[in-house]
Structures are given as structure tokens and as C-alpha cells.
Amino acid sequence: MTDATKLGAHRAAPLKTPTALSKEAVTNISAELNVLLADTFALYLKTKNYHWHMSGPYFRDYHLLLDEQADQIFAITDPVAERVRKLGGTTLRSTGHIVRLQRLLDNDAEFVTPDDMLAELREDNLTFANHMRATHALCDEYNDVATASLLEQWIDEAERRTWFLFESGRRS
Template sequence: MKKNSASKTEALKTRQKAPLATPSDLRAAATRDITGAMNAILADVYAIYLKTKNFHWHMSGPHFRDYHLLLDEQGDQLFAMTDPIAERVRKVGGTTLRSIGHIARTQRVLDNDADYVEPQDMLAELREDNKTLAASLREAHGVCEEHSDIATASLIEVWIDETERRTWFLFEASRQGSGPA
């Protein structure tokens, strides 16, 4: 019995030491830089996703239905970004986020743990978070261009467009008044 347990322990140690570096024609510096940029993006996307769902769950007021549905749609779009981001990191030879703690240590977007947030403040906060994400995506795009990672840069271009759309919708949904006469 001890022999079997010892061989399982040895096998586990071997698996833990097994390299995860996916073969790539990118240089080690490119893998490092792209992995760092994209893991930060991934952490921010998870943070904005959870904040969006938090505000979706806790929305109230006269525009409840519209805002609730808007935030649900935006949350779905954010969550849909997470797997392609992580898979790009793995495709270029890097490793990605491993836990909620790792996300918390990496994210640049601030959490909102308030017991109550006014609906207009929710929309404004998410609008600013999405604007910040768009700027971060542009920076990551520059890193990808620097290292000729066309595939990641191409995906980032779509995510920038989606992020700008979320920002636009949040801006328009939070406008006061009826517009020009």
C-alpha cells in the first residue's frame, strides 16, 4: 500500500513540474509581455463582470427593467470574453489566472461592496470602468503589435469595439433630460 501511495506522490510531483509552455514562434520576452498584459485584462474583465452582475442583481427604481436587462446583457458579453483571453495566453506559451485571489491581486478595476448604490451611480461607475478597460485594451494591443502577435491584437480590436459600445450604452442610459429642442 505504501508503494502505491509513494508512486502516486511521485507522479503528482512530476505533473506539477511538467512545463505548460505551449510551443510558439514568439520569443520568451513576447510570451512574458503578452501574458502579463492579457492576464491584467482578464482580471479587469472578471472584476467588471462581477460588478456588472452585482449592480444587475441590486438594481432598483423606476427604470429597473431597462437597466436590469442592459446590465444582464453586458455581463454576458464580459463573461464571453474571459475564455478567449485565457486561451490566447495559453496559445502564446503563458499561464493564466488560477483563482479568485489571483484575480484580486491582478485587477486594476476597483470593487464596489457598498450595501446600496443609486442606479445612476451604478451606470456611471460601470461607464468609467469600461472606459478604463478600453484604454487598457489599447495598451495591450500595443504590446501585441510590438511582438507581432497578430491573432491577439485582432481579438483585442473586437473587444475594444464591444467595450466602447458598453460605454456608449451606459452613457446614453444615464443621460438626464429630453435632448435638444
Template structure:
């Protein structure tokens, strides 16, 4: 028996049932990671301190805006191909691979290093979904992902360079 959601939410596509299932699942997991990274970036933005406060605070605000901008496009892409996506905070928590940071205080350099690693992790996950898209010849989703990979690499690069100490130079 078909699920009710399948009957009401299925969007016609030429990608096929396997592609819809697999790519939509990949996009949902990406969306959970993007929300986790967005919230962590905002957390560190809100709790930044120290001598470079202004620069770090502004950089993390810019990065969080860029990360949040991905959310709607990811969710809508899953729907365009006939899939569904996350529905709640608990759904995000169940799928996210980027770890939360609930510490009351994190040193600014540790914030930058953690976010740099998280952005690298997100890029790796984006590449995996891109490979899936290539397998199913979903060029539209792959095209979106290519932009997000570039943005993620840029965020990671900025975080790395900003967090380097004078001894590392």
C-alpha cells in the same frame, strides 16, 4: 533552474520568450479586470432598483454576458502563445485594476456612471495590450483585442446615454 510549470505548460510558439512573457502578463491582467468588471456588472444587475428597473436590469444582464464571454478567449490566448494566466480569486484580486464596489446600496444613476467609467478603463487597458501585441507582431491577439475594444466602447456608450439626465440633453 526552470520552474515545473514552464516545463509542463510551455506551448511552442514563434513569438519568442519576451513576447510570450509580456503578452501573457498583459492578458492575465486584462483577465483579472474582465472578471472584476463582470462581477460588478452582475452585482449592479442584481441590485438594480427604481422606475427604470426593467430596462437597466436587462441591459446590465446583456453586458455581463458579453463581458463574461471574453474570459475564456483571453485565458486560452495566453496559453496558446506559451504563457499562463490567473488561477484563483486571490490571483484576480492581486492583478485587477478595476475597483470593486461593496456598497450595500448604490443609486441606479451612480451604477451606470461607475460602469461607464470602468468600461472606459478596460478599453484603455485593452489598447495598451494591443500596442504590446503590435510591438511583438502578435496579430492574432491584436485581432481579438480589436473586437473587445469595439464591444467595450459600445457598452460605455450605452451606459453613458442611458445614464444621461434630461438636463444633460
């Protein structure tokens, strides 16, 4: 295929961003990032849910902590989705798509104690960090250093959230 033919094919292919990565790499990394994006939205909404429904003597501290954490989690969504597009993949299109892909569990309980909220979010953030590590390993396999680099910062942030939730839930 000549360069002119390749250029014409790229122009004719909707949403096919040119990339140096193999088709297999684009498919596999995009799929994993979309699952990670679904988990990000699930974790964000659960964190906001607990922020909104916090109660008890530590209300203010926990309410503010969870708001900060939710903002940090939400800040991941656009870079993940844009990374999928930069790779040449397509990303989530609806809340239904999120529900089909998410691995983190929702909690629709009428009431959750503050201690249980912190413990559940702690475990979710730990799980989220582990999922990102697995995605990082996949990126390493395909030499996708740009995605791996983004993940490293987000893993550190998830570990920090886990630590804060652990310490906030401890009793002296």
C-alpha cells in the same frame, strides 16, 4: 540544438506550448493578458452585482441592459485565457490571483443609486477599453497579430457598452 532535441525539450516541459514568438514576447504579453483577464472578471462581477441590486423606475430596462453587458464581458474570459495558453504562458489560477492583478476597483457598498451604478460602469468600461488599447500596442510591438485582432473586437464592444451606459444615464 537539433530539431530532435528541441522536440524532446518541448515534450518534457510542462505547459510550454510551442510558439513562434520570442520568450520575452510570451512573458510580457501573457502577463498583460492575465491582468486584463483579472479586470474582465472584476468588471463582470461588478456588472452582475449592479444587475442584481438595480432598483427604481427604470429597473427593468437597466436590469436587462446590465445582464446583456455582463454576458458580453464574461464571453471574453475564455478566449483571453486560451490565448495566454496558446502563446505558451500560464493564466489565472484563483480568485486570489484575480484580486492581486485587477486594476478596476470593486464596489461593495450596501446601496448604490442607479445613476451612480451606470456612471461607475461607464467609467470602468472606458478604462477597460483603454487598458485593451495598451495591450494592443504591446502586441503590435511583438507582432502578435492574433492577440491584437481579438482585442480590436473587444475594444469596440467596450466602447459600445460605454455609449449605452452614457445614454441610459442621461436625463432629458
